[in-house]
Every structure is written in structure tokens, then in C-alpha cells.
Amino acid sequence: MSKLSIVRKSIISIFSGVFLLLLTSTYSLAQTPACACFIKGVVRDQHTGLPVIGATVLMVGQNKAVFTDEQGRYMLDHICPGSYEIECRIVGYNPFREKIDLTSGHEEDFTLEESEIHLKDVEITAHRTDAPASQPLTTLSGTELFKTRGDNLAESLKGLTGVTSLQTGASISKPVIHGMHSNRVLIMNNGIRQEGQQWGSEHAPEIDPFVATRLSVVKGAAGVRYGSDAIGGVILVEPEELPINKPLSGEVNMAGFMNGRQGVISSTLQGGIRNLKGFGWRAQGTLKRGGNIRTPNYFLDNTGSSENNFSLAAGYRNKGFGIDLFYSRFDTKIGIFSGAHIGSLTDLLNVIKNGEPLVKSGFSYAIERPNQNVLHNLIKAETHYHFKDGNKLQWTIAQQLNDRNEFDLHRPRNDSIAALNRPELSFKLNTLTNDIVWDHKPIGKKISGQIGLSSLYQYNLMNGRPLIPNFNQFTVGLFWIERLVTHGWELEAGARFDYRTLSTHRIVRREKVSTDFTFSNFSGTIGAARNLTQNLSMTLNVGTAWRAPNVSELFSDGVHHGAAAYEKGDSTLQQEKAVNTIASFKYTSSRLTIELGGYYNYIADYIYLQPQPEPILTIRGAFPYFKYTQTNAVFRGVDLAVDWEVLHKLIWTGKLSYLNVYDKGNKNYLVMIPPNRLENQLKYLIGAGTKIQNTYISAGNLFVAQQKRVPENSDFAPPPKAYSLWNIQAGTTIPVSEKNEFEVSLAVNNLFNVAYRDYLNRFRYYADDMGRQVSLRLRWKFGA
Amino acid sequence: MKINRKLTWVMLLGMTALFTQCKDSGEDVAPDDENELITTVILKFTEQGTTNVTTFKSSDPDGEGGNPPVIDNITLKPATTYSVETQILDESKSPAVDITKEVAEEAVDHLFVYTTSPAALLAYTASDKDANNLPIGIKGQAVTGAAGTGTLKVQLRHQVGTKNGSATPGSDDVNVDFPLKVQ
Numbered sequence: 001m002s003k004l005s006i007v008r009k010s011i012i013s014i015f016s017g018v019f020l021l022l023l024t025s026t027y028s029l030a031q032t033p034a035c036a037c038f039i040k041g042v043v044r045d046q047h048t049g050l051p052v053i054g055a056t057v058l059m060v061g062q063n064k065a066v067f068t069d070e071q072g073r074y075m076l077d078h079i080c081p082g083s084y085e086i087e088c089r090i091v092g093y094n095p096f097r098e099k100i101d102l103t104s105g106h107e108e109d110f111t112l113e114e115s116e117i118h119l120k121d122v123e124i125t126a127h128r129t130d131a132p133a134s135q136p137l138t139t140l141s142g143t144e145l146f147k148t149r150g151d152n153l154a155e156s157l158k159g160l161t162g163v164t165s166l167q168t169g170a171s172i173s174k175p176v177i178h179g180m181h182s183n184r185v186l187i188m189n190n191g192i193r194q195e196g197q198q199w200g201s202e203h204a205p206e207i208d209p210f211v212a213t214r215l216s217v218v219k220g221a222a223g224v225r226y227g228s229d230a231i232g233g234v235i236l237v238e239p240e241e242l243p244i245n246k247p248l249s250g251e252v253n254m255a256g257f258m259n260g261r262q263g264v265i266s267s268t269l270q271g272g273i274r275n276l277k278g279f280g281w282r283a284q285g286t287l288k289r290g291g292n293i294r295t296p297n298y299f300l301d302n303t304g305s306s307e308n309n310f311s312l313a314a315g316y317r318n319k320g321f322g323i324d325l326f327y328s329r330f331d332t333k334i335g336i337f338s339g340a341h342i343g344s345l346t347d348l349l350n351v352i353k354n355g356e357p358l359v360k361s362g363f364s365y366a367i368e369r370p371n372q373n374v375l376h377n378l379i380k381a382e383t384h385y386h387f388k389d390g391n392k393l394q395w396t397i398a399q400q401l402n403d404r405n406e407f408d409l410h411r412p413r414n415d416s417i418a419a420l421n422r423p424e425l426s427f428k429l430n431t432l433t434n435d436i437v438w439d440h441k442p443i444g445k446k447i448s449g450q451i452g453l454s455s456l457y458q459y460n461l462m463n464g465r466p467l468i469p470n471f472n473q474f475t476v477g478l479f480w481i482e483r484l485v486t487h488g489w490e491l492e493a494g495a496r497f498d499y500r501t502l503s504t505h506r507i508v509r510r511e512k513v514s515t516d517f518t519f520s521n522f523s524g525t526i527g528a529a530r531n532l533t534q535n536l537s538m539t540l541n542v543g544t545a546w547r548a549p550n551v552s553e554l555f556s557d558g559v560h561h562g563a564a565a566y567e568k569g570d571s572t573l574q575q576e577k578a579v580n581t582i583a584s585f586k587y588t589s590s591r592l593t594i595e596l597g598g599y600y601n602y603i604a605d606y607i608y609l610q611p612q613p614e615p616i617l618t619i620r621g622a623f624p625y626f627k628y629t630q631t632n633a634v635f636r637g638v639d640l641a642v643d644w645e646v647l648h649k650l651i652w653t654g655k656l657s658y659l660n661v662y663d664k665g666n667k668n669y670l671v672m673i674p675p676n677r678l679e680n681q682l683k684y685l686i687g688a689g690t691k692i693q694n695t696y697i698s699a700g701n702l703f704v705a706q707q708k709r710v711p712e713n714s715d716f717a718p719p720p721k722a723y724s725l726w727n728i729q730a731g732t733t734i735p736v737s738e739k740n741e742f743e744v745s746l747a748v749n750n751l752f753n754v755a756y757r758d759y760l761n762r763f764r765y766y767a768d769d770m771g772r773q774v775s776l777r778l779r780w781k782f783g784a
Numbered sequence: 785m786k787i788n789r790k791l792t793w794v795m796l797l798g799m800t801a802l803f804t805q806c807k808d809s810g811e812d813v814a815p816d817d818e819n820e821l822i823t824t825v826i827l828k829f830t831e832q833g834t835t836n837v838t839t840f841k842s843s844d845p846d847g848e849g850g851n852p853p854v855i856d857n858i859t860l861k862p863a864t865t866y867s868v869e870t871q872i873l874d875e876s877k878s879p880a881v882d883i884t885k886e887v888a889e890e891a892v893d894h895l896f897v898y899t900t901s902p903a904a905l906l907a908y909t910a911s912d913k914d915a916n917n918l919p920i921g922i923k924g925q926a927v928t929g930a931a932g933t934g935t936l937k938v939q940l941r942h943q944v945g946t947k948n949g950s951a952t953p954g955s956d957d958v959n960v961d962f963p964l965k966v967q
Contacts, residue, residue: 343942343956350952358952409955410820410942413886459809465820470809505810509846512813558848566849618848619822621959 040075043068043088054445060085060097060588062534085590131218131236132225133483133492134527134541136584136597136639138163139216143694147729147745149777150255150264150288153187153209157235160217161639161655162597164674167761168202169337170260170293170770171305172372175205176760177219178599179635179659179673180232183550187235188226190326192380192398195431195458198229199468199550201762206330206376206402208309210253210266210286213240219639220599221580223523223545224494227454227477231545231578231603232635242280242315242324245272249739249783258774260303261363262290271783278317285310291365295768296755301361302335302368320386330376335367340766341409344620348564348765352717357767369411373423375403390441395434402429408465426463431456449482460551466558468551469506475499481525490529492541497522500548506555517554519575521546540583549573553607553628559618563762564716566616566623567609573630578603591645598638606633606663608670611714631665649686653700655679660709668711674760675707675719694743695732701725707759720764723756725749743779748772821847822883824873825938825960827858829926832865842938842960845875857963858936860906866926868908870896872940872958887940888922896921897939897951904929905966906936918949928966936964 043052051072058065059076062084068074076086087097131137138160140148148156154165154173165173166181174181182201187194189207197203209215216236223230243249248271255264270282288307292299311328339357342348351358380398387393405423412418437452456475462468481494502517527541556569584597609626616625637659644652661673681700707719731745753772757764824843830836838860844853860866874881887894891914898908898921907927910919941947943954 341955343954344959346959347955359946408820410944412820413883413890415886415889461809461812461814463814470813472809503810505813507813512810514810568849616849617852619825619842619844619853619958619960620956621961 039079039084039086040073040077043072043074056087056089058087058089060087060590083590131216131234132222132481132494132525132527132541132543133490134529134539135222135543135582136219136539136595137216138219139214141214143731143733143743145213145215146253146743146777146779147731147747149210149253149266149779150257150262150775151209153205153207153215153235153237156209156215157217159655159679161595161641162219162637162657162659163217164657164677164760166201166672167758167763168204169300169303169340169761169763171290171303171334172202172204172336174201174203175217175235176674177217177233177235178601178637179661183229183547184231185233185235186222186226186230187237189237189378190239190328190380191382191396192378192400192433193226193229193456195400195429195433195456196374196376196402197404197427197429199552202336202372203404204334206332206374207237208266208286208307208311208328208330209237210268210309211239211284211311211328212237214238219597220541220582221543221545221578221601222525223578224479224481224496224525224543227456227479227496228475228498228500228521228545229547231547231576231580232601239282239313242282242313243270243272243784244278244280244315244317246280247271247783249781251779251781254778256776257290259770259772260290260293261365262288262305264288280315280317282313283310284312289365292361292363294363294771296753296771297768298356299361299363300337300339300357300767301359302338302366302370304365304367305332305334306367307332320388321384323381323383326378326380326382328376328378330374332372332374333367334372334374336370336372337763337767338368338370338409340763341370342564345564345623346621348716351766369407370409371407373405373407375401377401387441392439394437394439396436398433400429400431400433402427402431404429422464424464425467427468428461429458430460431458433457446486447482447484449480451478451480453478466506467556469504469555471502471504471551473500473502475501479523488530492525492527492529494525495522496524498546502548502551504551504555515571517548519548521575521577535589536585536587538583538585540581542579542581544577544579546575546577548575549607549628556628559620559623564623565609566618566625568625568627570628573607573628574605576603576605576607576630593641593643595641596638597640599636601635603633603635605630608633608663611711631663633670634662634664636660649684651683651685653679653681653683663711669709671710671714672760673707673709675722676705678703678705697728697730699726699728702727704758717765719759720757723754723758725754725756726751739783741781743777743781745777747775747777749775820957821874821876822872822940822958823847823875824880825958826871826873827938827962828869828871829858829860829866830869831861832867832925840962842962843875847876853960855960855962857965859965859967860926860928862928862931862966864928866928867911868924868926870922870938884922888920891920892916892918892947893942893944894920894957895941895943895947895949895951895954896924897937897941898924898926899937899939899951900964901934901937902932905932905934905964914947916947918947931967933963933965936962938962 043055045052053068053070055068056065057074064076066074066076085097152173154175157163157175158165162178164176166176167173175185177185183198187205194205196206218234220233221231222234226234250269253266266286268284273279286309291304293303308331313326315324339359378400382396384394404427406425408424434455437450439450442448454477458473460471462470477496477498479496484491498521500519505512505514523544523546525543529539531537553573554569554571556567560567578601580601582599587594607628607630610629612625612627615622640656642654646652657677659674661670663670679702681698683696683698686695701724703724706722710719727749728751729747734742750772755768758769761769823845827840829838840856840858842853842855872883874883900906908924910921910924912920912923914920938960939956940958941951941954942957946953
């Protein structure tokens with residue numbers, strides 16, 4: 001027996017939010033009146049297939065827990081028939097939960113003899129991620145992820161507490177975590193930091209959510225592990241492990257949306273190679289077409305979109321050695337609502353006064369000007385070696401090519417130039433990232449840790465209307481994190497140093513001007529996680545993160561079309577530094593789960609657009625003048641999620657996100673902060689245990705308050721009123737055969753076709769948000 | 785174990801090679817050309833029945849930001865009819881580009897709108913028509929009222945596919961307020 005296995009039962013914890021345990025189960029089950037059932041199985045690392053030693057497997061709400069032995073085996077015995085939830089935890093892996101039903105009516109089993117073994121054999125494979133153990137991590141996978149299929153990345157994550165989206169119309173959304181977005185939220189796409197033109201609020205992440213089987217959100221500053229920009233949080237987009245040596249399997253997802261008459265189809269095919277041991281591969285592709293979106297009272301002209309994406313992956317494992325290759329291509333064309341184009345402040349004020357858009361339209365799939373055409377290519381190679389003594393070395397190299405083209409509403413007046421149909425704005429961003437991480441062997445089975453070196457090299461080429469300069473950027477970062485597991489505590493501490501150089505080149509009055517910058521920063525993190533009782537656990541983390549001012553904050557100088565504002569950058573801006581304290585409590589019993597989190601994020605030198613007293617006069621009239629400037633800001637809030645089985649099979653879910661942001665420097669509020677939200681849902685489970693499983697119907701309500709904490713006279717229109725939207729859903733899983741399964745869901749959002757506007761939709765000046773949406777989703781899984 | 789160590793060194797070496805990859809974005813800076821830039825509006829008033837020409841100009845040769853535009857005061861005689869010709873230029877280029885011609889070519893998508901405040905100071909009527917028989921407003925006639933002061937707002941409305949003769953559709957390409965004095 002390992003040392004860990006003799007630790008007192010009550011400690012259990014030591015759970016780091018760091019691994020995700022995936023369950024695959026093959027079992028036979030039975031029922032006896034006596035408490036003679038048991039659950040047994042093996043816990044394995046999903047990546048290496050090696051047994052995980054010393055993992056805790058516990059029955060939630062029962063005073064029962066065991067540790068895995070040297071072969072990764074565990075066994076929970078003397079269990080009475082019933083429905084249970086088991087959880088598996090170990091340092092460095094995400095805790096994983098699975099509902100186990102030991103009551104299912106296999107009537108024939110009643111005839112079995114007393115001595116017959118009644119068991120459920122559950123093999124747990126542990127997937128490793130690197131999220132900090134003491135920070136809240138929320139993951140969307142399985143059925144919950146299925147319910148969002150066909151939505152873009154930010155919309156998919158919107159159901160999580162503390163997460164919302166910043167929209168530019170209905171088709172462009174960016175994730176917002178605890179009130180922060182763009183360069184303050186880092187997205188890790190399959191282990192690689194996503195590098196597009198994130199500074200733009202109308203630049204959505206160039207990621208196809210169908211690539212992932214898990215979408216996770218790390219809330220709070222996580223600068224030590226992930227480097228710059230992880231101020232508000234980190235989004236992890238993770239595909240499943242490659243199916244090394246596994247038979248062919250796949251899935252087909254289809255989604256149809258009535259509003260916008262949008263259709264999405266995505267397929268995945270994967271497997272091993274029959275005569276080649278150690279190989280695995282996967283191919284995946286998505287097609288998406290949508291037309292004009294309808295608000296309750298009118299269509300929005302030119303709001304269609306199209307996407308063609310695919311990804312390929314292949315991997316090889318041999319003993320401790322492994323290599324993975326990944327390529328993905330994301331190609332989208334998004335129409336921008338033509339009524340949002342304005343030439344002057346007068347135009348904007350006229351639209352606001354009119355109350356609805358001046359441009360009227362019917363339904364069409366055509367995407368005209370203005371539009372965005374974005375192509376994002378990612379190629380990645382990851383290789384690792386597990387040394388026999390427990391050390392591990394991992395090296396990841398990736399290149400990203402982001403090609404963004406934006407077409408304005410108006411073609412050039414000169415016919416010969418117009419005939420070329422060139423984009424008015426074109427950005428080509430090329431990024432090379434390198435990460436090398438050394439996981440040292442556990443010291444005394446109590447301390448585990450890693451040291452990493454990351455570099456990023458990037459250059460941007462810009463063409464068209466002057467907006468941001470060309471630039472070259474080089475960043476190098478070194479980090480070290482250690483975790484200690486002892487006496488029921490999991491403690492974590494880490495430090496990081498980053499150094500960045502930035503050279504910018506632009507043309508000012510026909511002369512080339514080059515400006516160089518250097519930034520450097522220390523980050524730190526310290527955190528603890530502990531199980532207080534069998535039902536109650538808590539985490540506490542204090543972490544720092546930073547980001548350098550981006551090129552648009554340094555060099556903007558002109559009218560922002562669509563915002564009717566003259567924006568001016570400041571090349572003397574300093575880096576932004578955040579200190580975030582985040583605490584969370586979780587109570588779990590068989591019928592009730594409560595998750596309560598609170599955070600206090602202090603951001604020194606927070607960069608924002610400050611309104612200036614005098615407008616700027618141009619040939620198109622006077623524009624309000626905003627200048628990028630720095631202040632000290634505080635983001636504090638509470639996230640609450642409750643899951644309560646009120647009556648048998650009737651579940652109530654409540655989610656509350658509260659956020660209060662204050663500009664300490666100016667003793668005022670900040671603009672564009674998400675208003676408070678409250679979500680309620682009642683779900684009824686039908687016919688569990690029959691052939692048709694996981695059948696549910698649900699009804700829910702989303703209430704979004706009016707944002708009242710806004711600075712005075714900083715906006716053209718007051719924040720929109722509070723709104724309340726109802727939704728209904730129904731879904732089921734139909735197992736056709738052992739290796740064939742259909743999952744279907746039908747949902748109606750904005751059931752009563754309410755006309756509303758959202759404060760975080762940049763088009764709220766021009767038009768209402770989307771009206772009623774009926775969506776049908778279908779998934780066929782085969783071969784696994 | 786030795787093999788492992790070798791492997792490590794190969795990986796580290798490969799990495800250092802990649803760290804040094806380079807490309808200078810400074811060699812390839814695109815010129816600062818904005819296709820749609822308009823810097824200057826010129827109004828040429830010719831008193832009817834005479835050859836008395838007066839020209840007024842609003843000019844912002846460095847474009848948005850930088851130095852603010854310089855706008856002339858318009859001074860006209862009361863109760864007089866003028867023929868008016870409007871010209872728009874991009875003076876940020878050398879030589880300056882006459883954008884009036886391009887507007888005339890795309891007359892079906894453009895409309896000049898002249899608004900006087902107070903309205904009694906001056907009444908404008910376009911004398912030119914586009915292919916759809918809708919006014920353009922490059923050429924027109926202005927009749928002044930009694931003496932007084934106010935403003936003359938000159939707008940160039942860009943109305944792709946939506947032009948109907950009124951000012952409402954589209955967006956502003958030009959929006960300049962000239963101080964106006966009738967005396």
C-alpha cells in the first residue's frame with residue numbers, strides 16, 4: 001500500500017481542480033436486498049494509460065472513501081442498493097463525478113444467490129490539465145455541452161455563472177469572465193494560447209467549439225501558469241485524448257435554428273491503426289450557414305454568417321514517449337448589420353431617436369458589405385517523455401496564422417479601385433509559440449510541481465485604412481509552481497517572470513516612424529484547497545496577472561466607426577497588473593449542491609477609454625473624444641449556483657452572478673460592465689432506467705438587471721432596461737445498440753418573443769436583440 | 785537513461801533554434817492611404833445675372849484629429865439668387881484628388897443636403913439630377929431671405945441602394961456647419 005492510502009479517510013480532499021477524470025464503464029449490475037453491492041475499478045491516466053496511484057475514490061454524501069493501490073485499483077464494498085454519486089480526486093487532476101445507479105431493475109438478478117457478486121466495475125481514466133488547483137474551474141462537457149452545439153464559443157459558455165458575452169450583433173460574441181474580456185481573458189485552444197486580433201471588441205475568438213469535448217473556465221487571475229493576459233480568467237478548449245489503438249468511432253452533430261434559418265453540421269471520425277501499435281488519429285469538420293436574424297419586429301439586414309472549419313490530429317505513444325500533431329483551420333465570413341454603419345454623430349443620434357433601424361430588410365442568406373472574413377490556421381506539435389523515475393518533460397511548439405479582412409459598407413468611390421474589391425482593413429498576424437515544461441517527480445508523494453519556459457514570437461502586417469501599426473513582438477516567460485498535499489490540505493504556490501519587447505512601425509505624414517517598447521513583470525500565486533467535512537470543501541487563491549498595453553491602446557487615432565467616437569491611444573501607457581483574491585465553498589449532498597464563490601480583483605493601471613470634455617471636429621462633424629488612460633479599478637463579485645432535487649426527479653437550478661466594478665482613481669463607475677443576472681430552471685427527469693435514458697423536460701427564466709452603475713454622461717443612450725426571457729427545453733438519449741446512440745434536444749429561447757436590448761451588445765443603439773429562437777439538435781455517436 | 789538524456793538535449797537544441805526565428809514587420813509598412821478620405825468642401829456662390837463669384841471653404845488637410853478644420857464664414861446678400869457649385873477634395877494626397885467627379889459618377893448613391901438654421905435665411909434647390917431623376921446637389925440654386933445670421937449645414941449623404949431623394953437613408957460622408965451671415 002502506498003503511503004497515501006493510510007491517510008485518514010476524512011482528508012479525502014487534496015483535490016486539485018486539476019485533472020478531469022473520465023469514466024468509461026463496462027459493468028454488470030445487480031440488486032440484492034442486503035448491502036452486498038460493490039463498485040470496483042481502475043484509475044488510469046488517460047494520456048499514458050498508466051495506473052494512477054493514491055487517488056481517492058469516494059461516494060458523495062456517504063462516509064465512504066478508498067484510495068487506489070499500486071495498480072490503480074479501488075473497491076468500494078458493502079453498498080446498499082441505491083443511486084449514488086462517486087467522485088475521484090487526486091492532486092494534479094480535475095475531480096470527476098459520475099452517477100452510479102445500483103437500483104436499476106434487472107429483475108432476473110433477484111434470483112441470484114446471496115453469494116453472487118453484485119458489482120459495478122468502473123474504470124476511470126484521468127485526464128490531466130494544468131489549471132491551478134485552488135481556483136474555481138467550471139467545465140462544460142457531455143449533455144451540457146451538447147445543449148450548446150451550433151452556438152459560437154462565447155455563447156456556449158454563457159450558461160456558466162460569472163461568464164457572459166460581449167456581442168456585436170447576434171453573430172459576433174466574445175467571452176466575458178467576471179466583467180473582463182478581450183485582452184483580459186486568455187483562451188487556450190488545445191493547449192496553445194489563441195493569438196488573433198483580440199484587442200478588437202468585434203473580433204470574436206477564431207475557434208470552432210466542435211473541436212472540443214470539454215470547455216472549461218478558470219475564473220480569476222492565472223498569470224503564473226498561463227502568462228500575460230490571464231487577468232479575468234482563462235478559457236480552456238480541450239479535445240478528447242487521441243484514441244490510441246482504439247477501434248473506429250465517431251459522431252455526427254446536427255443543429256437547426258429557426259431564427260436565421262441556420263444549419264450546422266459537424267462530424268468527427270477517429271480511431272487507431274489496426275496493424276500499427278501506438279497510433280491514433282482524428283478528423284473533424286464543421287459547416288455552418290445562417291441568414292438574416294429576426295428581432296421580434298423586424299429582420300436585421302446583412303446578419304448572415306458562414307463557417308467552414310476542419311481539424312486533423314494524429315498521435316503516437318510508445319512506453320513513456322508520446323507525440324501529437326494537430327492542425328486546425330477556421331474560416332468564417334460574418335455579415336455585419338448594415339444599419340450599424342454611421343458616418344457622423346448626427347447619424348447615430350437619429351437612429352437612437354428613431355428607436356428602430358432605418359434600414360429595413362427581409363430574409364436573405366447573402367452576405368454583403370460590411371462583413372468580416374477571417375481565416376485562422378493553427379499547427380501544433382506536442383511531444384513528451386515520461387522518465388521511469390517519475391519526471392516528465394513536455395515540449396509544445398505551435399504556429400498560428402490569423403488572416404483577418406474587414407470590408408466596409410462603402411466601396412472606394414474610384415471605380416478602378418472598387419473593382420479590386422479589396423478589404424478596407426487587412427491584418428495578418430503570425431505567431432510562433434514554444435513551451436517546454438518539466439514536471440518533477442513527486443517528492444515524498446506529497447510535493448509535485450513543474451517548471452516551464454514559454455516563448456512567443458509574433459509579427460503583424462497591416463494594410464488599408466490606418467488603424468494599428470505593424471509590429472514585431474517577442475515574449476519569454478519562466479515559471480515554477482509547486483503543490484503540497486498534506487493533512488487534508490492542498491497548498492499551491494508559484495512564481496513567474498515575463499519579459500516582452502515590442503517594435504512598432506507606422507507611417508505618420510508619409511514618414512515611417514518606429515517605436516520600441518519593453519515590458520517585464522513578476523507574477524505570483526498562492527492558494528489552498530481543503531475538504532472541511534465530507535460534504536463541504538473550500539478553496540482560496542490569491543493570484544496576480546499582468547498584460548502589456550496592446551497596440552490599439554498605444555496607437556489608436558481616429559474615429560471608431562460604429563461607436564461614433566474619436567479614440568486616441570497613448571504610447572506612454574504602462575502594463576496593467578491585477579491582484580485577484582478568490583474564495584469558493586462547495587456543499588454537496590445527495591440532493592443538494594451549492595457552490596458559492598466570491599472574488600476581489602484589484603487592477604492597478606487599468607487601461608480604459610476616458611471621455612474628454614472637448615469633442616473633436618472633423619469633416620463629418622464633431623465626435624465625442626475618448627482617450628486611453630489608466631486608473632486603478634476594483635472588480636468584486638459573487639457567483640452562486642444551486643442544484644436542488646426538490647421532489648423526486650424534479651430539480652431546481654438557480655444561478656446568480658453579481659458584479660460591482662469601481663474606478664478608484666476617479667471615484668466613479670466604469671462603462672460596459674455586465675449587469676447582474678439571475679437564472680432559474682426547473683427540470684423534470686422522465687423514465688430513468690427504461691430504454692430511453694436521460695429524458696428531461698425543463699423550463700427556465702433568465703433575468704438580467706439594468707446596469708445602473710455607470711458614469712454619468714459617458715454614453716449616447718442610457719443602459720437598456722432590465723429584461724426577462726423564458727425558455728423551454730426537452731431532450732433524450734436513445735441507445736440504438738451497445739455502440740450506437742442518438743441524443744436529441746429541442747429548445748425554445750426567448751419563448752414569448754420579447755423585444756429587448758442587452759447592455760453588452762454593441763449594436764444596442766441600433767436594433768433589438770434576437771427574437772424567439774427554436775433550435776433542434778441531434779447527435780449520433782457510434783463505435784464507442 | 786543515457787538515451788533519455790540525449791533525447792532531452794535534442795529537444796532543447798531544437799527549441800533554441802526555433803526561438804531565434806525572425807521577420808521584420810518594419811520593412812513592409814503599408815502607406816497610410818485612406819480611400820474615402822475627404823478633407824475639403826468648397827462652395828462657389830455666383831450671384832445670378834452677374835459674374836460676382838464668392839468662394840467659401842472648410843478644410844482639414846491632415847484629416848481627422850491633428851489640427852482642427854478651418855471653416856470660412858459665408859457672407860451673402862439678402863433677397864438674392866445665387867447659383868451654387870459644390871466641390872469636395874482630398875487634400876491629404878499630392879496632388880489633391882477631386883472627389884466631386886467620383887461622386888458625380890456614383891450620383892445614384894449620393895445626395896448633397898443643405899440645411900439652413902434658421903430656415904428663412906436661405907433656400908436651396910438642386911438643379912442636377914441622377915439617372916433615377918433624383919436630385920444630386922453638386923449644382924443648385926440658393927435664394928437668400930432677409931438679413932440675419934445662422935448656419936448652413938452641408939451634408940454629403942452616402943445612400944447605397946437606398947437613395948430616395950430625402951436625407952434620411954444612408955450615412956454622412958461630409959457634415960460641415962458653415963457660419964452664415966446674410967447682410
